[in-house]
Amino acid sequence: MTPPDSTTIQPLCELRAATVAATRAPSVALLEGVNWKVMEGDRWVVVSSAGAGKTALLLTAAGIQRPLEGEIRLFGQCLAGLRENELLPLRKQVGLVFEGGGRLFPELTVAQNIALPFAYHHSVAWEDAIVQIMPLLEWMELGPYAKEHPKNLIRGLWPRVGLARALALSPRLLLLDHPWRGADFQERHWWRSKLAEISQYAPSVAAWVLTGDEPGPWLSLATHLGAVHQRQFNSFENFDAGRRWLAEHHLLASDAERR
Amino acid sequence: MDHALFQKTVRRSLPEATGHRLQEAISALRRLLAFGLITLGVMLSKTHVATPLMRPSLRHHIYRAGVRLLPMALFMAAALGFVVIGQSVVLLSRVGAQDFAGTIMVSVVVRELGPLAAVLLVLLRVGTATVIELGTARAMGEVEVLESLSMDPIHYLVAPRMAGMVLGTFTLTIYLIMAALVCGYLFAFLQDVALVPADYLAQLAGSLRALDFALVGLKALLFGMLVAVTTCYHGLARPLSFEDVSQATVRATMQGLLGIVALDALFMVVFLAS
Numbered sequence: 200m201t202p203p204d205s206t207t208i209q210p211l212c213e214l215r216a217a218t219v220a221a222t223r224a225p226s227v228a229l230l231e232g233v234n235w236k237v238m239e240g241d242r243w244v245v246v247s248s249a250g251a252g253k254t255a256l257l258l259t260a261a262g263i264q265r266p267l268e269g270e271i272r273l274f275g276q277c278l279a280g281l282r283e284n285e286l287l288p289l290r291k292q293v294g295l296v297f298e299g300g301g302r303l304f305p306e307l308t309v310a311q312n313i314a315l316p317f318a319y320h321h322s323v324a325w326e327d328a329i330v331q332i333m334p335l336l337e338w339m340e341l342g343p344y345a346k347e348h349p350k351n352l353i354r355g356l357w358p359r360v361g362l363a364r365a366l367a368l369s370p371r372l373l374l375l376d377h378p379w380r381g382a383d384f385q386e387r388h389w390w391r392s393k394l395a396e397i398s399q400y401a402p403s404v405a406a407w408v409l410t411g412d413e414p415g416p417w418l419s420l421a422t423h424l425g426a427v428h429q430r431q432f433n434s435f436e437n438f439d440a441g442r443r444w445l446a447e448h449h450l451l452a453s454d455a456e457r458r
Numbered sequence: 459m460d461h462a463l464f465q466k467t468v469r470r471s472l473p474e475a476t477g478h479r480l481q482e483a484i485s486a487l488r489r490l491l492a493f494g495l496i497t498l499g500v501m502l503s504k505t506h507v508a509t510p511l512m513r514p515s516l517r518h519h520i521y522r523a524g525v526r527l528l529p530m531a532l533f534m535a536a537a538l539g540f541v542v543i544g545q546s547v548v549l550l551s552r553v554g555a556q557d558f559a560g561t562i563m564v565s566v567v568v569r570e571l572g573p574l575a576a577v578l579l580v581l582l583r584v585g586t587a588t589v590i591e592l593g594t595a596r597a598m599g600e601v602e603v604l605e606s607l608s609m610d611p612i613h614y615l616v617a618p619r620m621a622g623m624v625l626g627t628f629t630l631t632i633y634l635i636m637a638a639l640v641c642g643y644l645f646a647f648l649q650d651v652a653l654v655p656a657d658y659l660a661q662l663a664g665s666l667r668a669l670d671f672a673l674v675g676l677k678a679l680l681f682g683m684l685v686a687v688t689t690c691y692h693g694l695a696r697p698l699s700f701e702d703v704s705q706a707t708v709r710a711t712m713q714g715l716l717g718i719v720a721l722d723a724l725f726m727v728v729f730l731a732s
Contacts, residue, residue: 263605287608295606302603316607324510
């Protein structure tokens with residue numbers, strides 16, 4: 200991961216007093232008064248229970264979903280009032296891995312799913328785009344499945360395709376929306392090791408945010424801890440304080456419960 | 459009982475209900491028009507965007523809405539030729555006017571039934587599939603994925619389908635009309651109507667006016683656009699869940715059908731006025 204540069208103090212992503220809307224019901228507020236900055240070098244773990252609004256939070260942070268109130272800034276630029284062609288270069292610097300298998304395109308092969316954004320934005324044919332994304336495919340250990348359609352792939356491997364696709368455009372900010380939900384211990388370990396070595400294989404990534412239902416496996420990689428609970432976003436500088444808060448709000452098993 | 463299942467439906471008087479329906483129809487028409495214009499704008503402004511990726515997709519959708527429907531279109535053409543000639547020869551022979559078979563074919567098949575049969579084929583075979591595909595893509599969150607990849611969903615998902623349906627309807631209309639005219643003559647020949655091919659062609663040429671070519675071409679294009687916009691709009695324009703896809707398909711098919719009939723009537727008015 201690129202070390203923070205003292206001259207660039209602009210947050211990669213910033214939400215100011217933002218009211219985050221529900222994705223399926225755009226007029227319903229899920230989170231209110233969200234103030235959040237993701238700086239270069241940050242590694243955020245955001246914990247929440249299912250349906251609390253972490254997907255909506257990430258979609259809003261990526262500039263895909265408009266907030267009901269407040270302001271979103273990507274790489275120092277306010278998104279309000281930007282035209283599509285002004286928004287596009289900003290959005291291209293954010294990679295998003297979706298929950299529940301990464302939402303792959305069923306009609307495309309694994310290699311095409313990963314190569315799609317590269318082929319589209321660089322205006323090249325499938326074959327050329329696939330050659331370009333081959334190192335990513337190999338890093339994700341998906342080489343043998345390159346020509347398979349997602350339906351022929353073990354479901355547990357789908358999020359890996361989603362991660363490779365999100366990295367295809369060399370984003371600066373990577374948002375991971377609980378992609379390993381339902382994965383076994385081995386798969387979670389795989390994700391942990393890949394996140395640990397991301398700066399080596401995807402050097403463009405300057406910060407990442409991951410969401411999940413427990414902070415445990417990821418906390419050793421993180422620099423910041425956040426929680427989405429009861430329509431509020433909370434962040435903790437101190438992990439022990441954060442863990443206690445999560446346990447008090449039943450987002451984490453307390454020490455007594457664990458025993 | 460305070461439950462959604464037992465809630466009373468709002469009772470409206472007939473004029474109120476008619477006004478409400480009319481208001482809904484106008485608002486639906488406005489949304490469809492806006493969606494159509496947005497798509498047209500995207501198609502024009504992004505003609506040169508990602509062409510190596512979009513061209514195969516466009517070819518696929520043209521094949522799907524045009525070439526693949528050709529056998530079915532030829533079958534319908536044969537059926538149309540048989541029905542129209544079969545019915546008209548019986549009537550015309552009573553008054554000794556069998557020689558008007560060509561004129562009847564132009565009035566019925568070229569101006570009316572040919573374009574209608576072609577667009578109904580596209581609506582039922584490709585339009586319904588389009589609503590289901592796009593509705594499922596919407597329900598699976600593919601639109602958000604495309605946006606997260608900074609790709610325009612209208613450009614990637616809608617534009618090739620729309621172009622395919624418009625071109626498919628246009629070409630199928632031409633093939634269907636030509637095949638129906640040939641089949642019409644064959645059935646007339648089989649029914650022993652004393653009509654040589656040269657006379658039949660002369661009748662066709664005599665009955666066709668320059669305006670017919672313009673109106674049939676325009677009709678086929680507008681029919682194709684109507685089906686494409688209606689089906690793509692209902693599949694993609696609004697957030698859908700899997701449960702909504704079947705309803706969206708029915709709504710799109712019915713609106714497409716009503717639109718075709720209304721547009722056809724409008725063409726009839728223009729033709730009569732000219």
